[in-house]
Amino acid sequence: MEFFRIRKDIPFMKHALVFNVISLVTFLLAVFFLVTKGLHFSVEFTGGTLMEVSYAEAPNLEKLRESLAKDGYQDAQVQNFGSARDVLIRLPNREGMETGKVSEKVMANLATIEGPKAEMRRVEFVGPQVGKELASDGAMALLLVIGGIVAYLAMRFEWRFAVSAIIANLHDVIIILGFFALFQWEFSLPVLAATLAVLGYSVNESVVVFDRVRETFKKKRGLSTPEVLDHAITSTISRTIITHGSTQIMVLSMLLFGGETLYYFSLALTIGICFGIYSSVLVASPLVMWLGVSQEQFMQVKKEKEEAVV
Amino acid sequence: MNRYPLWKNLLIGLVLLWGLIYTLPNFYGEVPAVQVSSGKATLKLDAGTTQKRVDEILAAAGIQHDGLFSDFNSVRARFRDTDTQLKAKDAIEKGFNPDAADPSYVVALNLLSASPQWLTSIGALPMYLGLDLRGGVHFLLQVDMKGAVTKRLDSTTGDLRTLLRDKNVRHAGITREGQTVVIKFRDAEAQSRARAVITASSNDLQLTEGQDGADFKITATLNPLAQKSIQEFALKQNITTLHNRINELGVAEPVIQQQGIDRIVVQLPGVQDVAKAKDILGRTATLEIRMVEDAPGALEAAMNGAIPPGTEIYNDREGRPLLVKKQVVLTGERLTDAQPGFDGQTHEAAVHLTLDSAGARIFKDVTRENVNKRMAILLIEKGKGEVVTAPVIRGEIGGGRVQISGRMSSEEATDTALLLRAGSLAAPMEIIEERTIGPSLGAENISKGFHSTLWGFVAIGIFMCAYYMLFGLVSVLALASNLLLLIALLSLLQATLTLPGIAAIALTLGMAIDANVLINERIREELRNGSSPQAAISAGYDRAFDTILDSNVTTLIAGVALLVFGSGPVRGFAVVHCLGILTSMFSAILVSRGLVNLIYGKKRKLDKLAIGQVWKPGN
Numbered sequence: 001m002e003f004f005r006i007r008k009d010i011p012f013m014k015h016a017l018v019f020n021v022i023s024l025v026t027f028l029l030a031v032f033f034l035v036t037k038g039l040h041f042s043v044e045f046t047g048g049t050l051m052e053v054s055y056a057e058a059p060n061l062e063k064l065r066e067s068l069a070k071d072g073y074q075d076a077q078v079q080n081f082g083s084a085r086d087v088l089i090r091l092p093n094r095e096g097m098e099t100g101k102v103s104e105k106v107m108a109n110l111a112t113i114e115g116p117k118a119e120m121r122r123v124e125f126v127g128p129q130v131g132k133e134l135a136s137d138g139a140m141a142l143l144l145v146i147g148g149i150v151a152y153l154a155m156r157f158e159w160r161f162a163v164s165a166i167i168a169n170l171h172d173v174i175i176i177l178g179f180f181a182l183f184q185w186e187f188s189l190p191v192l193a194a195t196l197a198v199l200g201y202s203v204n205e206s207v208v209v210f211d212r213v214r215e216t217f218k219k220k221r222g223l224s225t226p227e228v229l230d231h232a233i234t235s236t237i238s239r240t241i242i243t244h245g246s247t248q249i250m251v252l253s254m255l256l257f258g259g260e261t262l263y264y265f266s267l268a269l270t271i272g273i274c275f276g277i278y279s280s281v282l283v284a285s286p287l288v289m290w291l292g293v294s295q296e297q298f299m300q301v302k303k304e305k306e307e308a309v310v
Numbered sequence: 311m312n313r314y315p316l317w318k319n320l321l322i323g324l325v326l327l328w329g330l331i332y333t334l335p336n337f338y339g340e341v342p343a344v345q346v347s348s349g350k351a352t353l354k355l356d357a358g359t360t361q362k363r364v365d366e367i368l369a370a371a372g373i374q375h376d377g378l379f380s381d382f383n384s385v386r387a388r389f390r391d392t393d394t395q396l397k398a399k400d401a402i403e404k405g406f407n408p409d410a411a412d413p414s415y416v417v418a419l420n421l422l423s424a425s426p427q428w429l430t431s432i433g434a435l436p437m438y439l440g441l442d443l444r445g446g447v448h449f450l451l452q453v454d455m456k457g458a459v460t461k462r463l464d465s466t467t468g469d470l471r472t473l474l475r476d477k478n479v480r481h482a483g484i485t486r487e488g489q490t491v492v493i494k495f496r497d498a499e500a501q502s503r504a505r506a507v508i509t510a511s512s513n514d515l516q517l518t519e520g521q522d523g524a525d526f527k528i529t530a531t532l533n534p535l536a537q538k539s540i541q542e543f544a545l546k547q548n549i550t551t552l553h554n555r556i557n558e559l560g561v562a563e564p565v566i567q568q569q570g571i572d573r574i575v576v577q578l579p580g581v582q583d584v585a586k587a588k589d590i591l592g593r594t595a596t597l598e599i600r601m602v603e604d605a606p607g608a609l610e611a612a613m614n615g616a617i618p619p620g621t622e623i624y625n626d627r628e629g630r631p632l633l634v635k636k637q638v639v640l641t642g643e644r645l646t647d648a649q650p651g652f653d654g655q656t657h658e659a660a661v662h663l664t665l666d667s668a669g670a671r672i673f674k675d676v677t678r679e680n681v682n683k684r685m686a687i688l689l690i691e692k693g694k695g696e697v698v699t700a701p702v703i704r705g706e707i708g709g710g711r712v713q714i715s716g717r718m719s720s721e722e723a724t725d726t727a728l729l730l731r732a733g734s735l736a737a738p739m740e741i742i743e744e745r746t747i748g749p750s751l752g753a754e755n756i757s758k759g760f761h762s763t764l765w766g767f768v769a770i771g772i773f774m775c776a777y778y779m780l781f782g783l784v785s786v787l788a789l790a791s792n793l794l795l796l797i798a799l800l801s802l803l804q805a806t807l808t809l810p811g812i813a814a815i816a817l818t819l820g821m822a823i824d825a826n827v828l829i830n831e832r833i834r835e836e837l838r839n840g841s842s843p844q845a846a847i848s849a850g851y852d853r854a855f856d857t858i859l860d861s862n863v864t865t866l867i868a869g870v871a872l873l874v875f876g877s878g879p880v881r882g883f884a885v886v887h888c889l890g891i892l893t894s895m896f897s898a899i900l901v902s903r904g905l906v907n908l909i910y911g912k913k914r915k916l917d918k919l920a921i922g923q924v925w926k927p928g929n
Binding site for chain 1: 743746766772774867870874
């Protein structure tokens with residue numbers, strides 16, 4: 001079996017401008033949704049109480065809401081979770097309330113409602129201090145990833161590669177966030193982890209292409225820069241698709257079997273993988289070209305390295 | 311050229327064997343067990359005798375166990391089924407804690423790995439499951455450090471007042487203002503004298519002089535060193551107190567750890583009664599000093615029912631009754647520290663108590679008036695008191711430094727100091743994060759994580775074998791060895807495995823196949839360009855190596871960033887992710903190459919590789 005039977009290098013770079021425009025439009029759309037709609041942060045970031053309760057038979061949600069409102073929890077969000085018998089209750093933190101005790105009070109309240117009895121499955125309470133720290137820690141992690149990857153690629157390759165790889169892949173991250181903003185999917189800690197993992201993963205994608213670019217520059221003289229890029233992309237495309245396909249199989253398996261907890265995690269990965277293919281191949285390479293990569297830079301490696309430091 | 315030297319083959323073999331051994335315990339599952347551990351800070355558990363006692367109790371009750379195990383602070387017995395386990399627990403509970411109201415031992419239900427003894431003895435344990443997989447409660451508590459410092463400053467204010475009065479320095483008022491103590495004076499002379507006196511008596515304070523209108527003043531703040539030591543002390547004491555309280559819950563493997571400079575993590579696996587757990591964590595115990603009623607015959611009369619008015623009976627730690635006056639001389643609030651040490655003259659073990667200034671004054675008066683009488687130090691918890699120690703007063707004790715000594719081993723001194731300190735929290739705490747996972751959800755999470763990984767792996771395996779034939783099979787075997795090594799490593803390190811951790815295992819496998827795809831594609835390409843099969847294998851592995859290294863390092867950078875800044879679920883993900891990248895480098899490169907070498911390395915005349923169809927543009 002051999003899926004990819006490509007006779008000649010595909011002239012990707014001819015259409016470089018088109019790809020970049022597509023990227024720019026998607027990117028701007030993502031930013032637009034992020035700004036207008038914002039992310040739907042989970043309780044881990046916002047602080048508050050989240051409870052998952054399970055009933056033997058489907059309860060009447062309206063009754064639950066009324067009962068909770070009577071106890072002063074008018075701002076409680078009550079919704080089904082997974083099935084009609086599982087209920088998710090979200091309560092924001094409020095000033096002057098003993099936040100640590102909310103879950104017991106709610107359970108006591110639910111016990112007073114007629115009908116089937118609630119079984120507590122999961123409680124998550126996050127105080128206001130913790131949420132803020134998580135957000136800043138997330139931002140620090142992102143900065144560390146960007147800094148680390150740029151430094152490593154600049155050292156191993158050349159600064160032009162480092163810059164284009166990171167731009168292309170940050171664009172993936174923004175697009176994932178854009179999706180989460182557009183559909184108001186819940187942005188939780190595992191999703192943050194998935195997003196950063198995608199960043200590392202799709203940079204690795206760009207690295208594979210760049211590796212080929214470097215090799216082609218060194219081995220084949222007399223090719224123009226776009227031709228070199230086309231050759232590199234074409235000769236790695238089979239591997240790119242198969243690798244991503246395999247990773248996607250795994251992610252799909254998590255999406256299907258992993259349940260609610262892993263659902264958004266694998267959703268973020270799915271988007272990341274799809275856009276990762278596109279951006280690392282069709283965005284990073286044109287960027288390298290615009291930044292002016294050329295054969296000479298690989299002929300005098302020593303001198304280039306000095307320039308990379310400056 | 312496609313042969314590994316013997317040592318390399320041996321190395322790969324040994325690593326895989328190691329992986330297999332350390333993965334094994336995970337397959338045995340768990341059996342019900344009963345765990346006995348000490349319930350009191352003063353009670354050291356001697357593993358040998360306790361184990362014998364458990365054995366005797368079980369033999370007497372006619373219950374058969376499947377092995378006894380002990381480590382330095384607990385003894386565990388394994389049982390065939392949960393029925394036997396529950397029966398055994400009752401029997402052991404009765405044997406070890408004859409007085410149910412005052413248990414000295416924690417007897418808890420637990421699960422133990424069913425793996426054979428030889429595995430346990432080489433440290434091969436099953437993976438440590440996080441709370442989201444086994445169910446339980448997780449609390450993050452924030453210690454109010456400002457409160458601890460304020461508490462100290464309040465007592466400092468009193469100390470300074472006493473000090474200045476003793477040294478006849480006239481001042482116009484001492485007050486605590488926020489995190490500082492302000493002393494006012496009428497004239498500059500008093501100010502400078504006070505400064506000299508205070509500097510001589512304490513080096514915890516930082517003094518700045520100033521003038522407020524006509525008044526002269528000194529502003530005292532705790533210096534950073536003193537503040538740090540107060541905070542460290544507060545945190546340590548709170549952790550000790552929490553330990554003592556959690557012992558009562560009978561949790562088999564509680565985790566109580568410091569996190570950052572002012573937080574404490576408490577994890578109670580298997581606990582479902584969150585309300586009770588919270589109640590116990592938040593409870594306060596108090597220390598009281600009272601006088602002992604030593605009138606001849608009074609105790610005997612009291613034991614017979616005629617308790618003299620104004621007195622109560624309390625038991626000491628050995629269970630001996632003592633008649634104690636109801637009037638409280640001092641409470642634990644006046645105690646600022648308790649440390650084990652030695653008597654300066656007799657070199658006997660002793661406990662040194664430090665009282666604050668008000669406490670010191672009261673103590674001085676009481677001891678002067680009650681020479682040669684006994685005083686009792688009581689620990690009151692849950693409305694129930696126990697006499698920690700009841701020493702005889704030898705003479706007037708001033709200065710707020712009290713020494714308890716006599717007939718005490720140094721170990722007992724350490725324990726008494728701990729008990730005295732552990733009575734109450736040094737600083738208030740607040741729960742800032744809570745996570746409760748029901749046991750059914752935990753089991754569900756395990757099966758979900760397991761199935762995701764399994765079916766993903768199977769699908770990738772089928773695809774790889776179909777697409778790359780024999781080389782695909784080699785890749786899948788390499789991937790399986792990656793999984794084996796990853797689980798072995800997680801078991802060895804006892805890193806906490808959570809649901810995001812299982813997701814990371816799955817994701818790592820999905821990503822690790824990349825290296826093998828790169829290698830296989832390279833080999834096909836070499837064949838396409840007309841290389842001989844042996845040369846293609848060699849070139850394929852060599853050329854792919856650089857790419858694999860680069861791409862793994864970038865992925866690792868992201869993993870490490872998550873590890874450094876992540877907390878909770880993110881950390882669980884990051885640990886597994888990083889370890890997985892490392893094991894995948896080994897398995898994708900060395901293991902798969904080793905296998906290919908074994909298959910093809912010895913064949914001199916090789917026309918074809920079973921790597922699937924190699925399409926050439928000319929065909």
